[in-house]
Amino acid sequence: MTKVSPEVGDKMQEEIVLSVSADVSFASNHFPKYKIGPNNQILEEPKVDPKAPSLKEVVAQETSLLVEQQKRLSVRDLASKFDKNLSAAAKLNDEARLREVASLEGHVLLKKLRDALESIRGRLAGRNKEDVEKAISMVEALAVKLTQREGELIQEKFEVKKLANFLKQASEDAKKLVSQERSFACAEIESARAVVQRFGEALEEQEKNSQASEKQDVEGLMDEVQEARKIRIRHQPSKVMDMEHELRALRIQIREKSIFSVKLQKELAISKRAEENPSRLYELNGSETLGSYLRIQPCSDKAPELLKCSIQWYRVSSESSKNEPISGANKSIYAPEPFDVGRILQADIVSNGQKATVMTTGPIEPAAGLGNYVDTLMRKPNTEFNVVISQTNGQDHPSHSVHVFHVGKMRMKLCKGWITKARESYTASMQLCGVRGGGNAAAKALFWQARKGHSFVLAFESERDRNAAIMLSRRYALDCNVMLAGPDDRA
Numbered sequence: 001m002t003k004v005s006p007e008v009g010d011k012m013q014e015e016i017v018l019s020v021s022a023d024v025s026f027a028s029n030h031f032p033k034y035k036i037g038p039n040n041q042i043l044e045e046p047k048v049d050p051k052a053p054s055l056k057e058v059v060a061q062e063t064s065l066l067v068e069q070q071k072r073l074s075v076r077d078l079a080s081k082f083d084k085n086l087s088a089a090a091k092l093n094d095e096a097r098l099r100e101v102a103s104l105e106g107h108v109l110l111k112k113l114r115d116a117l118e119s120i121r122g123r124l125a126g127r128n129k130e131d132v133e134k135a136i137s138m139v140e141a142l143a144v145k146l147t148q149r150e151g152e153l154i155q156e157k158f159e160v161k162k163l164a165n166f167l168k169q170a171s172e173d174a175k176k177l178v179s180q181e182r183s184f185a186c187a188e189i190e191s192a193r194a195v196v197q198r199f200g201e202a203l204e205e206q207e208k209n210s211q212a213s214e215k216q217d218v219e220g221l222m223d224e225v226q227e228a229r230k231i232r233i234r235h236q237p238s239k240v241m242d243m244e245h246e247l248r249a250l251r252i253q254i255r256e257k258s259i260f261s262v263k264l265q266k267e268l269a270i271s272k273r274a275e276e277n278p279s280r281l282y283e284l285n286g287s288e289t290l291g292s293y294l295r296i297q298p299c300s301d302k303a304p305e306l307l308k309c310s311i312q313w314y315r316v317s318s319e320s321s322k323n324e325p326i327s328g329a330n331k332s333i334y335a336p337e338p339f340d341v342g343r344i345l346q347a348d349i350v351s352n353g354q355k356a357t358v359m360t361t362g363p364i365e366p367a368a369g370l371g372n373y374v375d376t377l378m379r380k381p382n383t384e385f386n387v388v389i390s391q392t393n394g395q396d397h398p399s400h401s402v403h404v405f406h407v408g409k410m411r412m413k414l415c416k417g418w419i420t421k422a423r424e425s426y427t428a429s430m431q432l433c434g435v436r437g438g439g440n441a442a443a444k445a446l447f448w449q450a451r452k453g454h455s456f457v458l459a460f461e462s463e464r465d466r467n468a469a470i471m472l473s474r475r476y477a478l479d480c481n482v483m484l485a486g487p488d489d490r491a
Contacts, residue, residue, distance in 0.1 A: 063163070110146065114139045266361040281356050282349055288360045290367040291463040293335040293443045296347055296358060306332045309351040313436070316344040316359065327488035328447075331437030337446075338471050339433070339489065340364045367467060374471045382408045383472060385465050389414075389421075390445060391457035405458060407473050410480070412448070414456065422450040426477040426484065431455075432470060433486025446470060447486065 114136060121132040266288075281303035286294040296306060313329035316322075323346060326334075336345065346359035377383045385405045389397040403421065406413040412430075413423040424430060431449035435442045435457060443463045449455040460466040477484035 063167075110139055110143045114143075262362075269361040282358050284347070284358045284360060288336075288345075288362065289365045290336055290338065290341055290370065290467055291443060293333055293440065294345065294347075294360070296332045296349065303356075304351040306349070309349045311350075312348050314346040314348070315340060316346050325488075326436060327486065329436035333437060333439060333442055335434055335442035335445075336364045337434030337486075338467055338474070339485065341366050367464070370464065370467055370471070373464065374468050374475075377468060377472055378475065382406055383469075385460060385469050387414075387458040387460055389456055390459050391455075393453070393455055403458075405469065407469055407476065409476050412450070412473060414448075414450075414458075422454060422456070424450040426480040426482040427451075428482060430477070430482070430484060431486055432473055432484045433489065434466070434470065436486070449487075 117132055117136045117139060121129055121136065281298060281300045282296050283299045284294050285297050286292055288294070296311065298306070311330050311332060313326045313334050314323040315326060317324070334345070334347070342363045344360050344363055346357060349356045349358070383406070385407070386402050387405045388400050389403060391397055401416065403414055403416045406415070411423060411425040414421040415423075429449075429452050431447070433447055435445040435447055438445060438457075441459060444461070444466050445457055445459045446466055446469065447455065447457055460469065474484045
């Protein structure tokens with residue numbers, strides 16, 4: 001038996017490996033593992049991978065699911081499913097091609113390996129030759145196994161191609177169904193549009209009919225109005241309207257003439273008094289209405305200065321000749337308050353034992369619109385007026401900041417923000433009246449005694465607010481059985 005040195009064996013193995021690896025490209029980087037079974041059969045070690053089923057099983061499973069869900073899936077979803085499975089079948093066909101290429105490379109590899117082993121067997125002898133023959137038999141068995149596997153691959157390729165054709169046909173059928181359903185849907189949409197159009201035409205026609213009927217009704221009403229106008233014209237309504245306009249104009253003229261006559265009467269009364277008493281020293285100037293003030297002025301050079309005289313104002317009732325002195329009214333200026341409405345005012349001027357008397361030509365007249373204004377305020381639960389405190393307890397107030405004077409149904413309150421100066425209910429000790437004196441601003445000021453020892457002189461924004469506050473508070477006090485007046489005033 002010929003001996004082969006290890007170096008020669010290694011060189012031969014290197015030549016074999018080089019000759020094989022130079023011409024063949026392996027699909028993997030390692031040779032598959034085999035084991036020899038009974039009768040020298042080559043068996044592959046089984047690969048157990050339960051988590052990764054083959055692509056064929058996946059396609060079969062998807063196909064069965066499609067068949068099951070065909071009845072409940074919509075046509076569009078079914079078409080998309082078939083398209084997905086068609087792409088999966090194409091991938092499977094590509095894999096089959098790759099496996100065919102790999103099988104061809106395996107045949108080339110086995111052929112080259114067998115040729116190499118045959119060349120080696122002719123050089124060796126003894127046990128090494130038996131090993132080489134054993135290897136050749138293994139290679140032949142591998143070739144048989146590979147041929148069997150190729151047959152399986154061909155069969156699988158045929159099945160995959162058949163499945164791909166089936167899926168392609170199913171996809172085309174699904175597309176046909178989609179187009180058919182689309183045409184049905186378009187037909188239904190067109191029919192619905194036709195129905196809507198018919199409804200719209202019916203509504204338009206109904207609207208036109210209603211407009212025509214309304215137009216007829218309006219024309220009928222216009223005819224009736226024209227007929228009524230003709231009837232009125234027959235009865236000469238223009239003369240009636242002319243008479244109404246004339247009456248209205250006459251009333252306005254009568255009102256203006258009455259006002260002018262009152263002024264003339266007052267001027268005549270003043271002129272008569274001047275004629276009757278040519279030696280009079282003083283006279284009253286100012287409007288004799290609520291919201292104004294009266295001023296005593298000297299009308300003679302012999303008249304003493306008013307600052308050196310004592311003055312007292314009185315209320316003279318039109319029903320009796322009794323004079324009611326007005327407490328505190330001892331200045332040359334006096335602003336009438338609501339109590340003075342309907343009464344004549346008189347002032348006595350005393351100097352060096354001599355007395356001069358002046359009086360209004362008639363009763364004090366109310367302010368225009370004041371009663372309606374007060375009635376409007378009484379509808380509110382509480383009325384607020386902006387005021388400035390002029391005096392507190394007879395002393396001048398240092399600050400001239402704005403306060404709020406609340407006149408309520410049960411009480412009165414004077415405050416500034418959260419600070420309350422006074423808050424009292426209507427009682428017999430409370431007093432309220434216009435300021436009796438105080439210059440030109442007397443018509444906007446009032447005197448308020450909240451309780452004994454606590455009094456204020458408040459200046460309002462206007463004469464109207466001052467008189468409205470007096471009238472409103474007196475009405476609320478009267479509802480509480482309290483007569484609200486000034487000092488020493490008789491009810």
